[in-house]
Amino acid sequence: MPxxxxxxxxxxxxxxxxxxxxxxxxxxxxxxxxxxxxSLGEEYGVADVxxxxxxxxxxxxxxxxxxxxxxxxxxxxxxxxxxxxxASPAFEAGRPSETEVLLSRVLxxxxxxxxxxxxxxxxxxxxxxxxxxxxxxxxxxxxxNLVDASCLAVVAxxxxxxxxxxxxxxxxxxxYTPAEREPVPLSWLHSPFCVTFSYFGEEAEMALLDGTLxxxxxxxxxxxxxxxxxxxICQIAKLGGTPVEAVSLLKSTQVALxxxxxxxxxxxKALAGDAKRRDKGGLIAELSAENER
Amino acid sequence: xxxxTSTYSLALLRVxxxxxxELRRCHAQVRTQAAADGSSFWEMGxxxxxxxxxxxxxxxxxxxxxxxxxxxxxxxGNETAAEVVVNIVVAGFSSVDRRRRxxxxxxxxxxxxxxxxxxxxxxxxxxxxxxxxxxxxxxxxxxxSLLAALLNAATLxxxxxxxxxTDYVVACSAGSTSSDAAADTTDGADPLxxxxxxxEQELPSLTVATLGATDRVAALVCESRVPVQRLEGxxxxxxxxxxxxxxxxxxxxxxxxxxxAKEANSGADAGNVSSMEIDV
Numbered sequence: 001m002p003x004x005x006x007x008x009x010x011x012x013x014x015x016x017x018x019x020x021x022x023x024x025x026x027x028x029x030x031x032x033x034x035x036x037x038x039s040l041g042e043e044y045g046v047a048d049v050x051x052x053x054x055x056x057x058x059x060x061x062x063x064x065x066x067x068x069x070x071x072x073x074x075x076x077x078x079x080x081x082x083x084x085x086x087a088s089p090a091f092e093a094g095r096p097s098e099t100e101v102l103l104s105r106v107l108x109x110x111x112x113x114x115x116x117x118x119x120x121x122x123x124x125x126x127x128x129x130x131x132x133x134x135x136x137x138x139x140x141x142x143x144x145n146l147v148d149a150s151c152l153a154v155v156a157x158x159x160x161x162x163x164x165x166x167x168x169x170x171x172x173x174x175x176y177t178p179a180e181r182e183p184v185p186l187s188w189l190h191s192p193f194c195v196t197f198s199y200f201g202e203e204a205e206m207a208l209l210d211g212t213l214x215x216x217x218x219x220x221x222x223x224x225x226x227x228x229x230x231x232x233i234c235q236i237a238k239l240g241g242t243p244v245e246a247v248s249l250l251k252s253t254q255v256a257l258x259x260x261x262x263x264x265x266x267x268x269k270a271l272a273g274d275a276k277r278r279d280k281g282g283l284i285a286e287l288s289a290e291n292e293r
Numbered sequence: 294x295x296x297x298t299s300t301y302s303l304a305l306l307r308v309x310x311x312x313x314x315e316l317r318r319c320h321a322q323v324r325t326q327a328a329a330d331g332s333s334f335w336e337m338g339x340x341x342x343x344x345x346x347x348x349x350x351x352x353x354x355x356x357x358x359x360x361x362x363x364x365x366x367x368x369x370g371n372e373t374a375a376e377v378v379v380n381i382v383v384a385g386f387s388s389v390d391r392r393r394r395x396x397x398x399x400x401x402x403x404x405x406x407x408x409x410x411x412x413x414x415x416x417x418x419x420x421x422x423x424x425x426x427x428x429x430x431x432x433x434x435x436x437x438s439l440l441a442a443l444l445n446a447a448t449l450x451x452x453x454x455x456x457x458x459t460d461y462v463v464a465c466s467a468g469s470t471s472s473d474a475a476a477d478t479t480d481g482a483d484p485l486x487x488x489x490x491x492x493e494q495e496l497p498s499l500t501v502a503t504l505g506a507t508d509r510v511a512a513l514v515c516e517s518r519v520p521v522q523r524l525e526g527x528x529x530x531x532x533x534x535x536x537x538x539x540x541x542x543x544x545x546x547x548x549x550x551x552x553x554a555k556e557a558n559s560g561a562d563a564g565n566v567s568s569m570e571i572d573v
Contacts, residue, residue, distance in 0.1 A: 096397070098360060098406055105403045114518050221414070223513065233524060236499065236515035239403070240362065240410025243509035246528055253521055 005089075012218050019200050019208070026052075026212065031255055033148075033210045038156055038266055040274045044183065045161030049153040052212070053143035058153035060135045060161040064175065067123065067130040075122020076132035079107050079154060087142040088213075099146075106147050106237055107137070107154060110192045110226040114234035117158060121187035124166060129173055131163060133186065144213040147224050151194040156267050159188055160274065192234040193263040195256035196224045204242040207252060209259070223249065225256040229264040296495040301470060309338075309489065314530065316465075316487045316537055321445070321545045323453040331454025335446035338489055339436035344446040345429045346454045349375050352425035358397060359427075362409035375421035379409040379428045381443065387435040388490075408443050411502055411512045417457040426456060437490035438466040440500045440514055445538060452546050460505030461542050464512065465534035467527045468498035469519060482523055484530040497523070501531035506539060508532050 007015075018025060028034070034052030041048065045060035067074060081104045083091040091097060096104075111117065122131035135154050139146060162183035165176045198211035198219040211219060221241025226234040233253065238244070279285075296308065305312060317338030326332035331346035359380040381401050385391050408428065416426070428447050432439065441464035448462045468485045488498050499515035510532075519527070 096399075098402070101399050101402045102406060105399055108399075109516050113516060227521065231521045233515060233519050233521055235517075236513055238510065238513040239407040240412075240414055240512050242414050243504040243507075243511040246503075246508045246510050246532060249510055249513065250525055250528065253524060257521055 007214055007217050011214065015214060015218050016200065019206055024208070025214070028210075030207070031209050033259070034212075036152070036263075036266060038152065038270045040156065040160050040270055045157050047153045047156035047160060049149045049156070051143075051145060051149040051152075051210070053141055054145060054149050055139075055141040056146070056149045056153040057138040057140055058135055058150070058157040059138075060133060060157045062131050062133045062161070062163045064124065064129055064166075064173065065132040067127060069127075072127035073123050074119040075130040077112055077117050077119050077122070078132070078134045079104065079111065079137065080134060081107065081137040081139075081150065083139050083142075087139040091142075102237075102239065103146055103150060106194060106224055106226075106235070107150060109235040109237070110151055110194055111154060111158075114190075114192055114226070116155070116188065116190055116192055116234075118187035118189055124173060125168060125171070133158075133161075133163075142213065144216045145196055145210050147196050148194045148210065151192070151226070152263055152267070155191050155193065156270060158186060159191070159267065159271060161186055190228040190230065190232070191264055191267065192226045192228045193260040194224050194226045195259045196222060197252050197256075198222050199242060199244060204244045205248075207244075207248060209255070223252065225253055227253070227257050227260040229261050231257055296491045305483075307485070308491065311487075313470075313483055314486050314533070316534060317489070319538075319541050321449060321541065323449050323545060323549045331450040331452070331456070333446050333449035333453055335442050335449065337438060337442050337445075337487070339434055340438055340442045341432075341434040342439075342442040342446040343431045343433060344443075344450040345431075346426065346447075346450040346456075347429070348426040348454075349421040349424035349456070350427070351423070352376060352378075358395075358402070358405075360402060360405035360409045361425075362406070362413040373422055374418040375416075375424040375426050377409050377413040377416065377418065377426050377428070379405045379412070379430065379447075381405045381408070381430045381432070383432045383435070387432045404440060404443060407440060407512055407514065408447055411444060411462055412447055412451065415459050415462050415504060415511065416451060417459070420457060426451075435490065437488050437493040438500065440464060440512075441466050441487075441502070441538075444502050444512070445542060449542060449545065453549070460507075461539055462502055462504060462511055463535045463538040463542055464500060464502035465531050465538050466493070466498055466500040467531035467534060468492055468496045469523055469527055470496065482526075484523075484526045486530050486534045497527075499524075499527055499531065501528060501535060503532055503535040506536060 037050045039048045047058045049056045083100045084093055085091055124130055135157055137150050162185055164183050165181040167174050198208045198215055199221040200206040200219055204221050223238035225236050320336040322334040325334045326345055329345045333344045335342045359378050362377050381404050383401060430443050444462055444464035451458060466488050468488045470483045470485060497517040497519035501510060502512035504511050
């Protein structure tokens, strides 16, 4: 069974001592993120997120399928995460480890259960036809904090995604190609983002944002808070670990809200840049059908 | 059938007749399985959980559906501390609809990871190197606050098995009467304690596990949308509920200990040996 290389006692002691003195190994402050770069692909629905040395690739696809019998008015929305040995030797292909289960569950709670994507708008014919939206999350490089980077990649991919235009006449569904009609964006309600805190110290008194792989291996507990820009908590997952004071958890939500707003700005800027790039020569303004009188 | 909250504002009584800060009826038992090292039964309202603890023992082979926490390196047993292995089985008859959940269901695995990590941080596992402590939790009936019931049952089983721990890990759930963000300004959002399944599905809720009588949060799981400013109220109500649950857990443990001591005393009195002093 493959497993990660454990940090040595010297490494653990060094990290602990540095944190006691208020220092991190890469020179960041306790509440700083590594440089985040988000690039959107040539085709719709592709997002590439780099968070320091962590790299996540997300791709959104859609196909027409039959809805579930108990929810005939809703489309289907799935997030598939698979950690391969490309990301880290600790991961084994095909066999879901605990890391993968928890990552998948956090993303599902953050995006699906909070209703970020309006699945009712994916319904084409009640009980017969609906869109099935699927996001594949590929972890290309693992240097800690997979949850935050994955959530950012999935949100960007879904907001960037365009599904084909459709029409229904007399029960016949027609799906138009992008050359025939312009594809339409998804009905997106809000953008939740994950912010993960790592706790250190005997009493878990130090909270760090965006832990690297070494910091994640030496931490005593963690807590992931998902919020959107409007100040709504979508989920909190502190799944065990060393007990933390309740007051510091409440302070963490305020820090997380600030970081979620920064994430939202990053995604908005990337989407605006992509729209500007696709607007070759400024012709979209010329082609506009909605013009002032 | 959707939850009817229209009459709450009139008499401040919930659907089952409780007020906002009242727990459901709680019944707990320890030493329910003679063949196990530790066992417990926890019933909170209609949520019934049975826990069987085996160990500390030599670690066996890994099985699907179990989650291990504590020992860093998986394999031939950790050299410095015991591993905490948790296996949760949700019975097919535990809810209204019969549903079969496999051992590799991600929701169940996440519950197992939460229970395993919470207990690994509180039990004194360093006293049992190269060992495994195995919890088997069986959900017999599910009516809300499942994670809280699992944690409370596991704590009672660990006490019954005599595994030293820092303090009881007690868990409780709390919610809010409205999922509408506008309710904050109109003073329409009240916190609720110990949700049942209907309330859990329709209202914002969270589950908090605290370490004994302190306010230190061992686990915090919130799966619904809730405004940030309402979190403090829900957290305070849940922490207060954990204090009530701790009193219940402590009473059950003391009653079991008292009964055990009485049995030992009656055996000792026959031999004319001095009786034990019970510190209650």
